Amino acid sequence: MPEITLGSLFDGIGVFPLAAARCGIVPVWASEIEAAPISITKRHFPGVKHLGDITKLHGGAIPSVHVLTFGSPCQNLSQIGNRTGLAGAKSNLFFHAIRIIQEMRDATKGVYPIIAVWENVMGAFSSNDRMDFRAVLSAFADTEISMPPSGRWANAGMVRGGCPDIAWRLMDAQYWASPRLARRQRIFLVADFGGRRAPEILFKPRTMQPLPASGGTRRMFASEGDRGAFLEARGRVPIVRPFQGFRMRGAAKQGEQTAFQNSFGFPTDPFPTLLAGAVSPFAFWYEDDPEGGCIRFPTELESERMMGLPEGWTKYGIGGEEIRSAQRYKALGNAIALPCAEYIMTGIYEVLGGVA
Structure with a gap:
């Protein structure tokens, strides 16, 4: 079977590429501007090409991929942020990702990417008087999407009948691994430009994959109940x-x-x-x-x-240098919980297995 390839915008510390690789999808390139996350990702994925600033990329000039992922900056959408929404200086970078997707599709005559995945904070449902999420759906669909009659966005939903086929879902990381992880509520949106498989990717029940090897038995989680996962x-x-x-x-x-x-x-x-x-x-x-x-x-x-990540994932950079604590905490706070990303990548691998 031909390789299924992935490109990661706003890559951070490479969680989407890690999830993809664990599911049989090959990460090809990444776009990130912060030095510490780039160094961390280069250490784990030396074969992945780093493209730099998203605002300077053209989707038709970079390698086309089957799957394009992006967790665009959330500072202006978060409920603890300034709530300026997609008009904010950080969060409006979302539209650069949409531009790159369209440019790639134009350059490949509508073939690539086949699947796009967007991740963001729960606050995107409510920012800008709930109009920001409407703008997100409209940007993916390339047509105006109406507000729901209730005036509120459900935690899961679909936009059917056009291209792409769109589904979204609010996922809380604490329920996607055993032992339980930290609470982390994030919106995941899947856009299928090649069919009507977005709901299958995002809603189909699947067995949770085991967490990466811990490298030890004394592993402590933010777990269910009041006790840690080991006995002293x-x-x-x-x-x-x-x-x-x-x-x-x-x-x-x-x-x-x-x-x-x-x-x-x-x-x-x-x-x-x-x-x-x-x-x-x-x-x-x-x-x-x-x-x-x-x-x-x-x-x-x-x-x-x-976050469900392998132990020490953020400890070292590409040259073996230790990443400073403040940079590690910041990178992890911006990151995606691995089990949630892995669930989606498993679904993508399933539906593209006979297509790519």
């Missing part, structure tokens, strides 16, 4: 819960001791999303020694695990 020597059980700083501040102000203690987290509290601009702390103690616990931040290694 001598039977000590570590308890890990998301620290709720807002609870502590409110309780301290009101002088409420019980509420203050509850700020160290309940078993049902979800672990927060990893952010590019901040790292959220968590509470850690041993079951037999609750008074000996502490509040601390996840390490870079733990952050990689919470």
Whole structure:
């Protein structure tokens, strides 16, 4: 069977290429402008060509690919961002990706890319009075898409009858791996220019693939319940819960001791999303020694695990140099959870297996 190839815009640390490679799809090129993520990706994919700034690319002049992925910048769409939407200086780079797709299709007489995948924050559903997601759908469909009668975008949906065939779905990474990962709600949109297979790619039930090898057995996850995934020597059980700083501040102000203690987290509290601009702390103690616990931040290694990535994925660059902690945290906060990307790549490989 001929190779199925992939190009990655706004590549970051190469999660889409990693997911693709684990599913039998060959990453060919990537576009990224930040030095540390480029160095990390080059280390893991030395054969992938790096094309640089997306604004300087022409889709007809770069290698055509079967699959084109992009997680365009979300700063202006995020619910904790400035909410200027697709008109914002960062998030309007989305339209450069659409331009490149169209240029590639024009240059290949409508053959490539066959599939495009877009990823972004949940806030894209609501930014700019919910008009931004309409603009996203309209840009892919190359026609005006109407707002739903409810005035709100559903967490999953389709646009049928034209080219491309479009489906979208809100996916939360914590439900896509076992043990559970960190909470990370992201919109994934699949556009099929070669058929009507977008729903099959995005909605078909599939068995979750195992997470990459950990390189060790002492692996700690932001997992279901209040216990880590391992037992300490001598039977000590570590308890890990998301620290709720807002609870502590409110309780301290009101002088409420019980509420203050509850700020160290309940078993049902979800672990927060990893952010590019901040790292959220968590509470850690041993079951037999609750008074000996502490509040601390996840390490870079733990952050990689919470995204489902191989351990040490962001530790070194192409020349073996260690990537600075701040750069690793930022790159991981901007990254895509591997199991979600892998689910989609598996679906793409299934539907393109007899076509490519």
